[in-house]
Amino acid sequence: MDLELNEDQSMLISALQSILDRYRELPSEHRRDRSFYSLDLDNQLLTNGFLDAVRTPGMGALEAALVIAEAATAPVSVEVGASALIAPHITDAILPRPIVLISGDLGKAQRYLNVAKTALMDVGDDILVIAVEAANVEAVDTIYAYPYGRFITPPDLSKAQRLGKAAVAPFRQWSRVALAAECAGLMRTAVDFTVDYVKQRRMFGTTLGTYQAVQHRLAQCHQIARATHYLAMKAAWSGDPMDASAAACFAQQHIQKLTFDLHQFNGGMGVTNEHKLHFWTYRFRALQSELGGANGAAHEIADLLWGPVEAPRTPDTPALREAARRKGGAAKTPGMARHLDPALT
Amino acid sequence: MEFAWTESQQRYREQVATFLEDNLPDDWFDTYCHGLGSPQQIDYARIFCPKLAKAGLLTPQWPAEYGGRDGEPWEQFILAEELWSWGEPRGPQYMNVNWIGPALMRFGTAEQKAEHLSRIATGEVIWCQGFSEPQAGTDLAALQTKAERIGDHYLINGMKIWTSYSYKADWCFLLARTGPERKAISCFLVPMNSKGVSVVPFPGLPEYGHLNEVFFEDVEVPLGNLVGEEGKGWEVITYALSYERVGLPRYHWGRKVLDTAVAQLQAEGRFDDPMVRAHAGRIVSKFEAARVLTYLVVDQRVKRTPDTTDPNVQRITAADACCELMNFLMEYLPDCLSGGERYLELFYRHNIPATIAAGTYELQLDLIAQRGLTLPRGR
Ligand SMILES: Cc1cc2nc3c(=O)[nH]c(=O)nc-3n(C[C@H](O)[C@H](O)[C@H](O)COP(=O)(O)OP(=O)(O)OC[C@H]3O[C@@H](n4cnc5c(N)ncnc54)[C@H](O)[C@@H]3O)c2cc1C
Numbered sequence: 001m002d003l004e005l006n007e008d009q010s011m012l013i014s015a016l017q018s019i020l021d022r023y024r025e026l027p028s029e030h031r032r033d034r035s036f037y038s039l040d041l042d043n044q045l046l047t048n049g050f051l052d053a054v055r056t057p058g059m060g061a062l063e064a065a066l067v068i069a070e071a072a073t074a075p076v077s078v079e080v081g082a083s084a085l086i087a088p089h090i091t092d093a094i095l096p097r098p099i100v101l102i103s104g105d106l107g108k109a110q111r112y113l114n115v116a117k118t119a120l121m122d123v124g125d126d127i128l129v130i131a132v133e134a135a136n137v138e139a140v141d142t143i144y145a146y147p148y149g150r151f152i153t154p155p156d157l158s159k160a161q162r163l164g165k166a167a168v169a170p171f172r173q174w175s176r177v178a179l180a181a182e183c184a185g186l187m188r189t190a191v192d193f194t195v196d197y198v199k200q201r202r203m204f205g206t207t208l209g210t211y212q213a214v215q216h217r218l219a220q221c222h223q224i225a226r227a228t229h230y231l232a233m234k235a236a237w238s239g240d241p242m243d244a245s246a247a248a249c250f251a252q253q254h255i256q257k258l259t260f261d262l263h264q265f266n267g268g269m270g271v272t273n274e275h276k277l278h279f280w281t282y283r284f285r286a287l288q289s290e291l292g293g294a295n296g297a298a299h300e301i302a303d304l305l306w307g308p309v310e311a312p313r314t315p316d317t318p319a320l321r322e323a324a325r326r327k328g329g330a331a332k333t334p335g336m337a338r339h340l341d342p343a344l345t
Numbered sequence: 346m347e348f349a350w351t352e353s354q355q356r357y358r359e360q361v362a363t364f365l366e367d368n369l370p371d372d373w374f375d376t377y378c379h380g381l382g383s384p385q386q387i388d389y390a391r392i393f394c395p396k397l398a399k400a401g402l403l404t405p406q407w408p409a410e411y412g413g414r415d416g417e418p419w420e421q422f423i424l425a426e427e428l429w430s431w432g433e434p435r436g437p438q439y440m441n442v443n444w445i446g447p448a449l450m451r452f453g454t455a456e457q458k459a460e461h462l463s464r465i466a467t468g469e470v471i472w473c474q475g476f477s478e479p480q481a482g483t484d485l486a487a488l489q490t491k492a493e494r495i496g497d498h499y500l501i502n503g504m505k506i507w508t509s510y511s512y513k514a515d516w517c518f519l520l521a522r523t524g525p526e527r528k529a530i531s532c533f534l535v536p537m538n539s540k541g542v543s544v545v546p547f548p549g550l551p552e553y554g555h556l557n558e559v560f561f562e563d564v565e566v567p568l569g570n571l572v573g574e575e576g577k578g579w580e581v582i583t584y585a586l587s588y589e590r591v592g593l594p595r596y597h598w599g600r601k602v603l604d605t606a607v608a609q610l611q612a613e614g615r616f617d618d619p620m621v622r623a624h625a626g627r628i629v630s631k632f633e634a635a636r637v638l639t640y641l642v643v644d645q646r647v648k649r650t651p652d653t654t655d656p657n658v659q660r661i662t663a664a665d666a667c668c669e670l671m672n673f674l675m676e677y678l679p680d681c682l683s684g685g686e687r688y689l690e691l692f693y694r695h696n697i698p699a700t701i702a703a704g705t706y707e708l709q710l711d712l713i714a715q716r717g718l719t720l721p722r723g724r
Contacts, residue, residue: 001419003644005346062346195718210723215714216707222718223658227634234637237348249630298626299619305629306607309617 003230005066012053012063016070019044023074032273034282035145037115038076042098045071045078051097054088061085061174065181065236069229072185075279077146079112081178082120085236089174090120090127090167100132101175103291106154109140111286114149120171121160127167128160144286145279172300173244175291180232180247183284187225187251187258190280194218194262201267208265217261224254242304249297255288348640357405357420361427364400368393369434377432378687381695382554387471387513390436394468397435404442404466411450411458412466418646422639426597432691437472437510441465444588445472445518448532452573452581457534461516473514475505475535475559476582483705485520485582486528490561492521499523499533499571501541501564507702509555511537512544517559520582523575532572532581539564552694555702586704587656595663595699596636599670602692603628606670606678609686615677624673631666638662654717657709664706667696 005013023041030036045051050071053063064084071080079098087095096117100110103122113119114137119130136155140148163171195218198209208214228251235243259281262270269275291297303309350358370376379385397403398412405420407413421442428435435442446465449457464470481488490503501521511517514537523531535542541564549556573581607625610616616625638659645653671693674681681689700706714720 001348001350001640001644003346003348003641004648009346066346195720199720206723207721209720212711212714212723215718215720216710218718218720219710219713220661222713223661226655226658227638227662230637230641231630231634233346234348237346243633245626246630246633249627250634253627253630294627295619295623298623298630301626301629302622305604306611306616306622306625309622 008058009063009066012050012059013066013070015048016045016050016067019048019050020071020074023076026075034143034273034278035147036076036279037112037147038074038078039115041074041076042078045080046083046097051080051084053084061089061177061236061239062233064088065177065232068178068181069185069188069232072182072280072283073189075276077279077283079115081175081182082112085178085181086171086174087120089170090163091129093129095120095129096131100149101290102130106151109142109148109150111144111146111148111290113137113151114139114147116149119155121157122168122171123157125165125168127163127171128157129163130155130157130160143278143282145282146286169241172291173239173241176244176248176297177232177235179287179290180228180235180244180251183251183255183287184225184229184232186280186284186287187221187228190258190262190277190284191218191221191225193277193280194221194265197269198265214265218265221258221261224250224258228254242301245297245300245304248291249294249301251284252288252297253294255284259285348637354419354423357416358423358427361402361424364397364402365427365431365434368396369431373431373434377434378691380552380554380691381433381436382510382552384513384554386434387436387510387554390434390438391469391471393434394436394438396468398466398468403435403438403468404446407442407446407462407466408450411446411462418643422594422643426594429594429598430601435468437514438465438468438470439593440474441470441472444585447588448518448581448585449572451584452532454569456569457572461534470516471510471514472516472518473508473511473537473559475508475511475517475519477507478504479506483708486530486579488520488522488530490519490521492523492531492533492566494523494568494575498565498567501533501535501561501566503561505559505561506557507555508544508557508559509702511557511559512546512554517542518572518585519561520578523578526576528579529576530578530582531575532578533566534570534572535561535564535566539566541565550694551697552691555698587652593663594636594639595667595696596632596639598692599632599635599666600629602689603632603670603673605686605688606674606681609689610677621677624676628666628669628673631662631669635659635663635666652716654713657712657717660704660709661706661713664700667699671696 023038026036050067053059054061067084068080071078082099082101083097087099098112098116100112100116100119102110102119116132119132121128121130136152137149138152140150142148198214199207201208231247231250235247262281266277270277376385376389394403401414404413405416406418409415446462449461476485478488492499492501517535517537519533519535520530521533523529541562543560545558547556607616642656642659674689674693715722
C-alpha cells in the first residue's frame with residue numbers, strides 16, 4: 001500500500017494544475033455568473049489527453065479519478081467524470097462529448113445537458129446512448145454552479161443505442177466513483193477558500209479564524225474532504241462496487257454540513273456571486289441527490305453486504321462465535337452470552 | 346498511489362489468523378465477554394501474550410535488538426486488525442507494544458531497556474498509564490503529583506485517576522511534577538507493588554477496569570527509574586502520545602459489530618425497513634472512511650513523513666463512526682444494554698469514552714485547526 005502519488009501520477013497532476021492555473025479566475029464578463037462552463041478548458045483537457053487515463057496503458061481508473069478531483073478545484077466547470085471514467089467502463093466507442101448522465105425523469109433539467117453532445121441514460125435494465133441535438137435543448141436558470149438544460153421535446157428513445165443490461169451495474173458504480181472524486185476536489189477547495197477567508201476577516205478586533213467555534217467546524221469540514229478524497233481514490237483503484245458506494249455515501253451524507261458551515265463562515269459575502277464560494281459549494285450541492293443520494297448508496301451497501309430485501313435470511317455471526325463452533329466449543333446464540341459479572345454492574 | 350496488500354503482508358495476516366484459530370481456547374468468547382479490562386481477560390493475556398511472543402507475533406515491528414524482528418509498521422496494524430476482530434486477547438498489553446516500548450527505546454537508559462523491553466517483548470508484564478489527574482485531563486500540564494529528589498531516590502506524592510488496568514498492573518508509566526514551572530514534568534517507571542501505592546476501582550459506564558484512582562503516598566522510586574532527563578518529560582509524553590493516538594482499528598471491530606447487529610435484526614425480521622438499511626449502510630461508509638485514513642497514517646509512519654494532522658483526522662473519523670454505530674444500537678437494539686447480546690454491549694461500553702480518552706475530540710479538532718489548517722491560536 002502506498003497512499004502517496006507515484007512519480008507518473010504526480011507528473012500527471014502537476015501538468016493538469018499548470019493548465020488549471022489559467023482558469024483560477026473567471027473571464028471578467030463572467031465574473032458574476034452563477035456558473036461558467038469553460039469550453040476552452042474542456043478543449044485543453046481533451047486535446048492534452050487528460051480524459052484518456054482509463055484507456056492508456058500504465059494508467060487507469062485511479063488516474064482518471066485524480067484528474068476528476070483536481071479539475072474540480074477550478075471555479076469554472078467542465079465535464080470530466082462521464083468522459084474520463086464512466087463511459088470508458090461501459091463502452092469501447094469514443095462518444096461525442098461533453099456527456100450528460102440521466103437517470104429518472106427525462107422532462108427534468110439535467111446537469112450539463114445544454115452543453116452536451118451525448119446523454120447516457122439509466123433506464124433500470126439498460127443504459128441508453130442518446131445523441132443530444134442542441135436545437136432540442138433549452139438552458140435552465142439555476143443557482144447550481146453547473147450549466148443545466150432541459151429537452152424541449154423528449155428524445156425518441158427507440159433510436160438510442162442500447163448498451164445492454166451488463167452496462168447498468170458498472171454505469172452506476174463508476175458514476176458513484178466519479179461523483180465522490182468530484183466532491184473531493186470541490187470540498188477541498190471550498191474548505192481552503194474558507195480557511196483563507198477566516199484568516200483575513202476581522203470581527204471584534206480579531207480574525208474570525210481565532211474563534212474555536214469556527215476552528216472546530218472547519219476542522220470537521222477538512223476531515224470530511226480528506227476522507228472523501230481517499231475513499232474516492234480507493235474506490236477508483238479497487239473497482240469494487242462496495243468501495244464506490246461507500247465513497248459516494250460518505251460524500252453525499254456530509255454535503256449538508258459543508259454547505260452550512262462554509263457558507264456560514266463566509267457570512268453575507270458568501271452568498272454573493274462575486275465572492276466565488278458558490279462555484280464549489282453549489283456544485284457539490286447539485287451532486288447531493290444524484291444517483292439516489294446518500295440513502296441510495298447506503299441501500300446499495302446494505303444489499304451488497306447483507307443481501308437484498310427479498311433474499312432468504314441466514315443470520316451472520318461474529319468471527320468469535322463461528323470459530324467457537326468450528327473448534328467444537330459451545331455455539332452461542334445472541335442472548336446466551338450473558339455473564340453475571342458483578343464487577344460489570 | 347495504490348491500496349494493495351503485498352504478498353508478504355497477506356501471508357502475515359494469514360499467519361496471525363491461523364495462530365489465533367489454533368491458540369485461542371474454546372472458552373475464549375466467555376473470557377472476552379468479561380471485557381478488555383476485566384480480571385479474567387487481563388489474567389488470560391498473561392497466558393496468551395507469551396505464546397504470541399514465542400510465535401514472533403507480539404512485537405514484530407520492533408527492532409531485533411529489543412526482541413522484535415525488524416518488521417514493517419504495517420505488520421503492527423495487520424496484527425491489531427486481526428486481534429481486535431477477535432476481541433483483543435492481548436488485553437492491556439497492546440499499550441506496551443504500541444507506545445511504552447517505543448518511548449523506552451527512544452528515551453530509556455540502557456538498564457531500563459534491558460529490564461523492560463525484554464519483558465514486554467516476551468508478553469509477561471502489564472503496564473498502566475499514570476497521566477491524568479482529577480484537575481489535569483485535557484490540560485495535562487496542570488498535573489499536581491509531585492516527585493522530590495531526596496538522596497538516591499525520588500519521593501512521590503499525589504494521585505492519578507481513570508488509570509486503566511492499574512488494579513492489575515505491574516508497572517506504571519507515571520508523570521509527576523519535578524519543579525514549579527508549568528512544564529517541569531518528568532516520567533518515572535514505578536512498580537505498582539511499591540510501598541505507598543494503592544488502587545481504588547470505582548464504578549461507571551465503561552466496561553470494567555478503566556475507572557481507578559491510584560494514590561501515591563511517600564512512594565520511593567530509585568533515581569534510575571527516571572525516563573529521559575528530569576523536567577523534560579513533556580518531550581517523552583509527546584513522543585509516546587504520537588504513537589498512542591494512531592488509535593485502535595475500531596473500523597475492523599465496528600464492521601463486525603454492525604454485522605452482528607444486522608444479523609439480529611434480520612433474525613427478528615426487522616432489517617427490511619428501508620430506514621434501518623440506509624442507516625446501516627451509512628455507518629459502513631463512516632467505518633470505511635476511518636479505515637482508509639488509518640492506512641494513510643500508517644503509510645506516513647512507514648515513510649517517516651514529517652508530522653501531519655492526519656492522525657487527528659483519523660481519530661475523529663473513527664470516533665464519529667463509533668458514535669453512529671452506538672446510536673444505531675440504541676435506536677434498534679436497545680436491549681443490548683439490558684441483558685441482550687453481550688458482543689454489542691461490550692462494543693457500546695468500550696466506546697463510551699472513545700471521544701474522551703487518549704486526547705478528547707475537541708483536542709483533536711484544535712490540533713487539526715491550528716496545526717493542519719494553520720488557523721491562529723486564539724479564544
Ligand atoms: C475510560 C477512560 C479510560 C482512561 N484511561 C486513562 C489512562 O489509562 N491513563 C490516563 O492517564 N488517563 C486515562 N483517561 C483519562 C483521559 O485521558 C481524560 O479523561 C481526558 O484526557 C480528558 O480529561 P478530563 O476527563 O479531565 O476532561 P476535561 O479536560 O475536564 O474536559 C471536559 C470537556 O471539555 C473539553 N475541553 C477541555 N479543554 C478544552 C479546550 N481548551 N477547548 C475546548 N474544549 C475543551 C474536553 O474536550 C472535554 O470535552 C481515561 C479516561 C476514560 C474516560
